Structures are given as C-alpha cells and as structure tokens.
Amino acid sequence: MDDKTLAKLAVPAVVLLVAFLSYSSQLLCYGIDPGPLDRRRSLVFNVLVVCIWVSYARACATDPGRVPADWQPNEAEQASKGVAQSVIARQRYCRKCEAVKPPRSHHCRVCGRCIPKMDHHCPWTANCVSHFTFPHFMRFLFYATTAMCYLEYDLFLRANVIWQNRNLPSYLGPSLPRLVHLFILIVVNSLTLFLVSVIFLRTVWGLGGNVTTIESWEIERHTKLLRRARALGGYLDGPDGVRISIIRQEFPYDIGIWSNIVQGMGTANIFTWFWPFSANPRTSGLEFETNGFEDPRTSWPPPDPDRMPRLERSFNPEDAFVHQHAALSPEEEMVAFKERQQADFQQRAQHYDIKRRRPFHRRFDQDDETPLEDDYITDEEEEAHSGEEGWQDSGGNRLKDYGVDESVEFYDEDNIPIAELLRRRREGRGG
Numbered sequence: 001m002d003d004k005t006l007a008k009l010a011v012p013a014v015v016l017l018v019a020f021l022s023y024s025s026q027l028l029c030y031g032i033d034p035g036p037l038d039r040r041r042s043l044v045f046n047v048l049v050v051c052i053w054v055s056y057a058r059a060c061a062t063d064p065g066r067v068p069a070d071w072q073p074n075e076a077e078q079a080s081k082g083v084a085q086s087v088i089a090r091q092r093y094c095r096k097c098e099a100v101k102p103p104r105s106h107h108c109r110v111c112g113r114c115i116p117k118m119d120h121h122c123p124w125t126a127n128c129v130s131h132f133t134f135p136h137f138m139r140f141l142f143y144a145t146t147a148m149c150y151l152e153y154d155l156f157l158r159a160n161v162i163w164q165n166r167n168l169p170s171y172l173g174p175s176l177p178r179l180v181h182l183f184i185l186i187v188v189n190s191l192t193l194f195l196v197s198v199i200f201l202r203t204v205w206g207l208g209g210n211v212t213t214i215e216s217w218e219i220e221r222h223t224k225l226l227r228r229a230r231a232l233g234g235y236l237d238g239p240d241g242v243r244i245s246i247i248r249q250e251f252p253y254d255i256g257i258w259s260n261i262v263q264g265m266g267t268a269n270i271f272t273w274f275w276p277f278s279a280n281p282r283t284s285g286l287e288f289e290t291n292g293f294e295d296p297r298t299s300w301p302p303p304d305p306d307r308m309p310r311l312e313r314s315f316n317p318e319d320a321f322v323h324q325h326a327a328l329s330p331e332e333e334m335v336a337f338k339e340r341q342q343a344d345f346q347q348r349a350q351h352y353d354i355k356r357r358r359p360f361h362r363r364f365d366q367d368d369e370t371p372l373e374d375d376y377i378t379d380e381e382e383e384a385h386s387g388e389e390g391w392q393d394s395g396g397n398r399l400k401d402y403g404v405d406e407s408v409e410f411y412d413e414d415n416i417p418i419a420e421l422l423r424r425r426r427e428g429r430g431g
Helices: 005-029 039-061 074-079 133-165 177-208 213-231 257-265 270-273 330-350 360-364 418-427
Strands: 106-108 112-117 121-122 128-131 235-237 243-245
Touching: 005 039, 005 133, 005 177, 005 360, 039 128, 133 257, 177 257, 213 235, 235 360, 243 330, 257 270
Parallel strands: none
Antiparallel strands: 106 112, 121 128, 235 243
C-alpha cells in the first residue's frame, strides 16, 4: 500500500474510531446497568471528545511549513558567536528543493518538500509533525489518552456489574448484542489506549529533551558510529578510503526542560498548551537556540562517513585561479567573491555521484586488498536500495519509516568541500 492510499484511508479510519468509541459507548450505557453516565461525567467526557476533534482537525489541516527558496543563515548572528565566514557559507543543501536546508529541517518524501523542524510524517494525520503542527499533535494525543482512560473506567464498571450478576437468569441481564458491543468496546479501547499512550509518552519524552523522532534516530546512529570507531582505532573509512575521525558530539538543541517545552509548544503560557484553539507557533522554525556545549563550527547531525557521497571531480586548467577583476573596488570585489562562492557551493551540491555503500558488516568482512569500488552497491544488485542508508535503530526503523526521503536526506553532507574535511581531520574534529 503506497503513501497516498494510506493517507486516504487513515484519516477516515481515525474519524470512525473516535466516533465509535465516543458515541456508541454512551448509547450502550442506556441499556446496561448502572445506566447512562451522570450529568457531570457526561459533560466531562464530551468536552474531552470535542477537544479531540478540534486538535485532530488542526493536526491534519495545519500547514507544516516550508523553507523559503531564498533562505540563507543569519551570517551576522553567527559571526557574533565567533563562527568563521568559511564555515558560515557551508550549509546542508537539498538537491530536490535546490535550496539551502535550515537546521533540523528534512525533506519529506510524502509532502515533497523540506519541512521545518520535521519530527516525522504521521500517516494517521496525513500530515507532517513539524515545528508548526507539533502543538496540535501533542494536544490530540493528550486528549485522546485522557478520554480513553475515562472511558476505560466506565466500561469496566459496567463489565463488573455484569460479572457480579452472572448467576442471575439471562433475561434479567443485557441482551447478547449488547454484551458483544461491550466486549468489542473494551478490546478496541484497551488496545488503542495502550498504543496511543506509548506514542504520547514517547512524544512527551522528546518534548522534554527537545529531540524530534528523526533526531532520536540520528543520536542512536551517532552512538553506533562511536562504537564502531572505538573498535577501529577512532577512525572509520569514508568515500574512496579517506579515514574520518569520529568523536563524541553532544546534541545541541537541548536547552533545558522548561525552555524545551516552551519552544515545542510555541508559548510559555501553560493554559495555552491545553487550549485546542491556540494559535500556531509564531517563530519561523528555521533557526534554533543551541546549548553551546559544542564548537559553533560543528553541525548536527554529526559526521557520518557513509553519508558522504563521492564527488565527480572535473578540472579545467584554463579556469584555475583566473577571475576577471575588471578594476573592481574592494567592496565590489567582496560582493563578486561571495557570488562566486555561492555559485560554487550550489554547483558542488548538485553534481555528486551518489553511490550507496554496502552495509558496514559486509565491508568490515572484506579482505584488506579488496578494491575500494567493492565498498559500493552496483546497479545490478538486488539490494540497490538497502545499503548503509538502510541502517535501523533499536526500534527497527530507518529514516524512510519517518517519512524522510532517504535518497536526499541520508547524503545531506554533500556540500562539505574535501579541503574542509581534510582540515577537520588534521584538527581532530572528525569532519
């Protein structure tokens, strides 16, 4: 089943599930002791249901955001932090959007564009959970979990009455259809409550640490690479046999529990966190505060040798170190230099020969004399789409399971010049 078909079926399925649990359960209570919900419990339960509907509709319908085509990092702000100009100019580049990619953004294969602070693409909302939709998604999970806990108590209360009266004649108890209805409600509500609770608790944990689902994958990937590097003397082989130093790098966006929650929910007003009609976050979602634990010149995700594609190198001696200055003033020369730098940056980002590397365990088992070309998957191999980018985290998920376009995202280090990689290596930062 493809993504579009799943999206068409998932949302109606959620709507039917919410309606079945919310309304058929209340109708059933009229025919089973101890009778319908009292006025207070009925009011509380139906308010929770309304909150579910509003939060779910907004999680589905809110635009997850997009990256402006002409977006560039704030060079003045980064320079004030001591980041060199050569480092500022080096950014992740999306080859499909043909634009610079802001921190924490990812290219969604379903939405077909880069999404600001993308958490994952949720099939049940047919939308991305992003910087702009996360508060609505969080409220939906909260109200769904709360309402199902409320309903679970009422269902088991009625099931207990039936059990206590099990020795009475059947004609004094509920009819068979009502018993079957009650049983189905208990099973469906219990299973749904368990699954939604797991997602809710996982989302709360991510909110407290300011970690998206995709970034959790990246953190676990980084931990795996550190273990590999420790076993191999601190280095891993990059493209064409280049040895890359791998050192531990702290996650930069955890700025404290309170600040993390405020950033994720879009406001410091606690009451607004629970109000279903709260406004969308007003910040752009393109730049984020960091904790300062790492050198400003480092970036997230950490260096990964398998995410570095091979560069098609072409060299024209006639063009080497030749620029027509045409008697430019110093200011005009600086502008021309930046234009050449940006043009070179985009050209490099668009002319990479992406070759997928075989999984690490297969390369590790190779003989030392095996040609470097054998590190890569050929077009004829059946596993052409399951190389090292198919690495799975502890939950068995790879990047594409979160809606990410792996063909773009896994090789997002394609804009780092070879000279800079070598310089980082000499300085021991593991570029």
